[in-house]
Amino acid sequence: MRILVVGSGGREHALVWKIAQSKLADKVFCAPGNGGIAQAAECVDIKTGNIPELLDFAKKEKIDLTVVGPEAPLALGIVDEFKNHKLSIFGPNKSASRLESSKVFAKELMVKYKVPTAGFDIFENAAEARKYIEEKGAPCVIKADGLAQGKGVIVAKTKEEAIDAVNLIMEKRVFSEAGNRVIIEECLEGEEASILVLTDSKEVIALASSQDHKRVFDNDQGANTGGMGAYSPAPIVTRELFKDIMERIIYRTIDGLSREGVDYQGVLYAGIMLTKQGPKTLEFNVRFGDPETEAILPRLKSDFLEVMLATAEGKLNKISKLGGLAWDNRVCVCVVCASKGYPGEYEKGKEIFGLDEAAGMKDIVVFHAGTKRENNKILTNGGRVLGVTGMGKSIKETIDQAYKGVEKIHFDGMHYRRDIGQKAIAL
DSSP states (O other): OEEEEEEOSHHHHHHHHHHTTSTTOSEEEEEEOOTTGGGTSEEOOOOTTOHHHHHHHHHHTTOSEEEEOSHHHHHHTHHHHHHHTTOOEESOOTTTTHHHHOHHHHHHHHHHTTOOBOOEEEESOHHHHHHHHHHHOSSEEEEESSOOTTOOEEEESSHHHHHHHHIIIIISOTTGGGGSSEEEEEOOOSEEEEEEEEEOSSOEEEOOOBEEOOEEEGGGEEEEOSOSEEEESOTTSOHHHHHHHIIIIIHHHHHHHHHTTOOOOEEEEEEEEEETTEEEEEEEESSOOTTHHHHHGGGBOSOHHHHHHHHHTTOTHHHHHTTSOOBOSSEEEEEEEEOTTTTSOOOOOOBOBOHHHHHTSTTEEEEESSEEEETTEEEEOSSEEEEEEEEESSHHHHHHHHHHHHHTOBOTTOBOOSOTTHHHHTO
């Protein structure tokens, strides 16, 4: 089979890496790819949002399956366009992608179908939002309605922070049209977990649990990021809790979409807060999480390409009949190495040293996120640069292994959290 992966981050590197291991994969392309992906796939210089060019390429190269990594092309309708041309593609259509592209849509769906989530109100006017904050107080969470590259959620501890967040999103328009509406919701307390499932709208198969680290600094301090590291499995998600999440959140959401006339095919990501009142939904993503994917896929023993193909073709039941997915019992930990200044402004073009030494270590995989290859050198080309991923028998052993890999690597301004996975040790 000839495969095209759309995207250029650490998630896409993990997808390419796993797909290339499949007995079904003859040739893997990635558009546009990055410096690390180029070692496992042929990179094609087409931007993720250029759907006409991606479509032309898929036709010309006789691509058997296209796998979409990031959310933006899904929201633009890449799946609808490919299916209109009878091309097989993994991911939800434009209508289903509203679960991520519109937080308002997701919240209203959750209320209608009794999916547990935080209490909220919706605002289209900044003055009304500020008045609401003055009356209700803080802490609260301010969310831009549309896509904001994982940065449109601001947790405000004080009224002043909440009002600043509203002004930033609705007045200064830092997220452009994504900030036309905001959601102000209650601030939930508890541990977070990430639950990802594959579904063809009829069958649902869960991936291994994981936990992400959103804040930029140790001990969950600083600004929200796209994710500074992850580990799998998440021991806080017990078997009983997992069953509860599947029944009250995952199944209700997929069934609710179906009742609204929307068939969901692809991967569904649920960000869950484990509160004293039970699990509640923080957000839905319509694609693989990043960096959760880098912590989950190394543990997957099944042929992932075969599973994604079955999902795209509406034949996921054949995977279920074979016993579902097979997993490595070991633990996986991914530590993100970021550019100086991330998640704010950062510099690019810094040479990265020590990649071969890290990649040559036992049970270490280095996934590239924001990198590019230039004159036989690997340079930084994004905020999150690398995901250094280790495997081991215990969480403590695996954390140590991952950080030994990180220590081999350096570039000017590199920073990373030093506490990835520590929450799991106490459990």
